[in-house]
Amino acid sequence: MPLPRPPSADPLVALADQCVQCGLCLPACPTYRHERIEAESPRGRIALARGWALQALEPTTAGDTHLDQCLACRRCEAVCPAGVKYGELLVEARRRQRTRRKPAVPQRAIEWLAARPAALRRLMAAYRWLWPLLPAPLRRLPRPPEAVAAPPRIDARSDRPVAALFVGCIAPAYEGAAHAALATLFEACGIGLRIPTGQTCCGSLHAHAGDTDTAADLARRNARAFADAAQVVTLASGCHGAVAAALAPGARVADALDVLDAARDRLRFRPCDARIALHLPCTQQAVAGSAGALRRLLAAIPGLEIVVLDAGFGCCGAAGTAMFMDATRAASFRAPLLAQLESSGATRLLSANIGCRLHLANGTAVPVQHPIEFLASQLATSC
Structure with a gap:
């Protein structure tokens, strides 16, 4: 030896x-x-x-x-x-x-935008308007939905627990409905929700491209934005690890699905006689660790049939900027999952990471949602 x-x-x-x-x-x-x-x-x-x-x-x-x-x-x-x-x-x-070896210009442009969420929001608003006019090769992302009002800021004097939501860079253009759905579910669990100002991209995209200086700067900005938060929750599993690492030692950072699972006894769901497809992102399984919580929450919906997408190579291929920088290769990882989705007869697809959702949604006509949205749509009563 x-x-x-x-x-x-x-x-x-x-x-x-x-x-x-x-x-x-x-x-x-x-x-x-x-x-x-x-x-x-x-x-x-x-x-x-x-x-x-x-x-x-x-x-x-x-x-x-x-x-x-x-x-x-x-x-x-x-x-x-x-x-x-x-x-x-x-x-x-x-x-x-x-x-x-300097990164390619498109890579640098994506990094620049991700670090400036306000500029990215303006760009995505223009993209939504232009989307019907663009040729298919330029529709690199699904069309952003209509804006949904953000959850209200919770009065700090409230005696109930309040969670601070990490939003990130691209989410404001696509996740308004998920943010509102999370506020609804948390309300049923007796938890308030607020979105702190001053937060920015989690920095994972930059770190994975080797730009550790920008990633560290973004981490510091997020640490300041969440300095007074007793509980921080994430919706995107791809952001979870970076957010947890950025905040001060001892800060409570949890995947929103884990928080809901812990309060599952307060949630009641209507029966749903439907078949849905479930995609479990790599980061949800290997980093955030909330796959079990999601399965338990979905199992609480009577009559629901779930098909887990597991065909292919174990990853959808989105991988941050990979779906832009090497679109053909990224699509080759996605293809087996979409084929399985098509043959499953599922009426919608759920995935807990925004990058995976955007990549998958750009290859199928089946509605693609964050699981939080679907859970909120099935909410019946709370106790």
Whole structure:
């Protein structure tokens, strides 16, 4: 048995050295399942990043492509017996990659907009207006719905618990109905909801592209915006990890589905004789951990039939900016899920991450919703 390596002073090498190269991550990795080559696996990318860090390997276009094509789903972390922090390793590897290879202009434009939610909201309002006039290739996202009034700010003197909702960057254009639905469900549970001003993008998109400086700045801004919040809730599983890491130690950050599940005895749902499809995003399973809560909440709706979309490679392929930067490849990950959806006969599709929802909705005519919206639509009474 080989002796363990001494700890490296290089943080990337230290993270890489935790990998024992067992290969248990391979079946969990969407890109390995898609390509069936070692370079598209977590351990292949770990070896590549380590080789670059030790200057044992020269950076190449092919190597950069393999690192680029990681979907940052972190499914490998969930099955790793050695506890390798692959997410941290990927961010550091891409940070170093970014210092020697500047990102493409479209990538930089998306990052710029995500860090400026007000500008993004104006752009999405224009996109909604122009959408019917645009040719299909330019409809890179579904048409934003009509605006829905935000939940009112709860009086701080109220004696009931109040949760602060993290909104993020793109959500205001698409999630107004989900925010209103969450306020309705929380009201039934005796919980107030407010949306703090001053918050911004969670920074995951930037960190996953190696722009750690911007990600850190966004984290500081969110920490200030939520400094007085006793409870913070997230709706997008892709934002959850970054929000939890950004806030002060001890801050209570929870997926909204977990909060509702804890108060499930206060909710009553009407029977629903329907078949729905359920998509469980990678980040919901590997980071937020709210898949079980969602299943229990849906199981509380009498008569509901659920088809879990599990065809294909384990990921829808949205992966932050991947659905824009490599649309053809992203669509190849999505295709098996949409085929399963089509054959299932489901009347709607639920997914708890906004990026996944937008990517899936752009490939199907079946209505795609946040599960919160569907749960609120079935709410009967509260006790």
